[in-house]
Amino acid sequence: MSDSDWGTAALLTAILAEVPEFLRQLRDWSFWQDYGFFLQTRWGVLLFLAAMPLVWLFQFLAPRRWWLVFLTTLSLAFIAFTLVPWPVNGALPRGVPLPGAPAEVPLSWQHRAVLGIFHAGVVVTLLACVYGLARVGERKCRQVGENPWSPLRAAVLLLVVGYFGLYLVRHAIQTAGGRSHALEAWMLFPAFHETGLAFVFVKSVHYVWDSCRGRIYNTGWWRFLCWMTFFPSYRVGPIERYHDFYTQIHRCHRRWRASDLPHGVRRIVQGAAKGLLALFIVERAVPTLGEHFVKAGSVEAIPYLSLWVAAWTALAIGYLMLAGYTDIAVGLARLMGYRMVENFKWMFVSRNFVELWHRAHISMSHCLRDYCYYPLIRRGPFRRRPLMAAGARRSRREELTQLLRPGVNYYITFMLCGLWHAPVFNWLFWGFCTASGMMAFELWNWFWQRRARQNGRFYRLLRGLRIADGGLVGRVLGIAVTFNFFSVTLLALLGPQTFLLVLGELVRRPFTWIF
Amino acid sequence: MVADLATFRQMLHGVTGKEFDEQTVTEQTSFRDDLGLTSIQTVDLIMAIEERFGIEIEDVDLGKLRTIGESIAYIKDKTQST
Numbered sequence: 323m324s325d326s327d328w329g330t331a332a333l334l335t336a337i338l339a340e341v342p343e344f345l346r347q348l349r350d351w352s353f354w355q356d357y358g359f360f361l362q363t364r365w366g367v368l369l370f371l372a373a374m375p376l377v378w379l380f381q382f383l384a385p386r387r388w389w390l391v392f393l394t395t396l397s398l399a400f401i402a403f404t405l406v407p408w409p410v411n412g413a414l415p416r417g418v419p420l421p422g423a424p425a426e427v428p429l430s431w432q433h434r435a436v437l438g439i440f441h442a443g444v445v446v447t448l449l450a451c452v453y454g455l456a457r458v459g460e461r462k463c464r465q466v467g468e469n470p471w472s473p474l475r476a477a478v479l480l481l482v483v484g485y486f487g488l489y490l491v492r493h494a495i496q497t498a499g500g501r502s503h504a505l506e507a508w509m510l511f512p513a514f515h516e517t518g519l520a521f522v523f524v525k526s527v528h529y530v531w532d533s534c535r536g537r538i539y540n541t542g543w544w545r546f547l548c549w550m551t552f553f554p555s556y557r558v559g560p561i562e563r564y565h566d567f568y569t570q571i572h573r574c575h576r577r578w579r580a581s582d583l584p585h586g587v588r589r590i591v592q593g594a595a596k597g598l599l600a601l602f603i604v605e606r607a608v609p610t611l612g613e614h615f616v617k618a619g620s621v622e623a624i625p626y627l628s629l630w631v632a633a634w635t636a637l638a639i640g641y642l643m644l645a646g647y648t649d650i651a652v653g654l655a656r657l658m659g660y661r662m663v664e665n666f667k668w669m670f671v672s673r674n675f676v677e678l679w680h681r682a683h684i685s686m687s688h689c690l691r692d693y694c695y696y697p698l699i700r701r702g703p704f705r706r707r708p709l710m711a712a713g714a715r716r717s718r719r720e721e722l723t724q725l726l727r728p729g730v731n732y733y734i735t736f737m738l739c740g741l742w743h744a745p746v747f748n749w750l751f752w753g754f755c756t757a758s759g760m761m762a763f764e765l766w767n768w769f770w771q772r773r774a775r776q777n778g779r780f781y782r783l784l785r786g787l788r789i790a791d792g793g794l795v796g797r798v799l800g801i802a803v804t805f806n807f808f809s810v811t812l813l814a815l816l817g818p819q820t821f822l823l824v825l826g827e828l829v830r831r832p833f834t835w836i837f
Numbered sequence: 838m839v840a841d842l843a844t845f846r847q848m849l850h851g852v853t854g855k856e857f858d859e860q861t862v863t864e865q866t867s868f869r870d871d872l873g874l875t876s877i878q879t880v881d882l883i884m885a886i887e888e889r890f891g892i893e894i895e896d897v898d899l900g901k902l903r904t905i906g907e908s909i910a911y912i913k914d915k916t917q918s919t
Contacts, residue, residue, distance in 0.1 A: 537897065
């Protein structure tokens, strides 16, 4: 083994050596205080396990309407009392992203309770605006008749402007109030992706769009509010479609299977374990990785495997945090007999980048596909031209042009997805990198389909080696390439300079070994 | 025009350029998992279906057409209602 290999082995050994210390720390109350923000926002929903007996009481004894009212009330209480952090030792807990604030921000329980109730009020007001927009859009689209796209486009545009406008409102409050109002601004409009507003936006697009198209009938404000605020999945999903939600709600009213309890508990425990593992990686593995990189001095001096460990760590953190919360949401809902959609389906065995996005964060990627990608590629300025109408098979150049032009829609979709996470350049760049991965696969697929049609010697050889045409070796290679490519795209969140530096090293070094 | 497996074999050949036999193309065949269609190819197939059967498929319905069987059922449902 080379010196650099020993470097990565030492790194992994150092990370594993942190495990006993981390487990010991879990028994220390001050650790839970220090990580109050992380734990409250990840596991706060578990407090609602205590409310399950009451939920079951209403589920089985109350009429459906009152059960929905109870669920809505519980969900609003969840929004008011668990989404934003409670004080620890009279101050905001460590880890709250509060730009411009001092190291310790004093916060009393009363102040926090008032801010929480106010935040819930803001959410209800925003939802009322969305509901009103859907009603107006629905009426206008009915008046316009056969081609209701203009009122629909206007409604969706208003939603998008409103969503990003909230960021500006928060910034205005922070700027006008100075540091003294940073806390209030943050509490009123906390990091959207941490506290549900980002997912409320996606559900709003779905609701407004489908209402305008006549696919969702108005069943009243309370049902809308119940669906929008459903507490197990309010914070980070999964995103339930309106009809799917009510199908499940109707199915589980006064109906419950014995298998729901163990299944629900198992998923909750699984989710909590993933959250704990994510905490270990963030609290122990990442600083150790950082020390290792600082010791190396420059990117060129970092061992090759260590660069991959960094990429895999980024993927692990993202997956464990999101999948962990999803498991808790699915488990909590299952305790009520409600079967929530799954957000992850064996994403690490995806054979290509397109398949990955059908296995990872499924509910979100399906919304992106249905409300952004498909409308763009079918009706947008870079739409796909019909193949069948072309008659004879096109030349290679024509085929390539017909592939690259609608491929722009991948870029639009994923860059919008990046901005949805946060309107900052690094997320936009992540969207660009992800779309590039999708395009790379489309081009790769097109290239090999041409080869398959020609059925030349090289293609027949690859098929014989079980690499081409869905062979086992090809599938394993596909899984490895997809997994590593996805890990590397997450490094785009560090910014273009760092990303290109790391990517350059990952690509360059194997060539220097070979040549 | 009848929505059946033979029609789908023809349309899939037009979209991918590949010949599919009767064992590969069944009602349970998944466009993505079994035939490896990409998103752009799925859109090509949908446009071919719309043109051939004279129907309009909503964007939000595209995601539900995962297998050939589901697509045949959808086409029959749409053509009967129009």
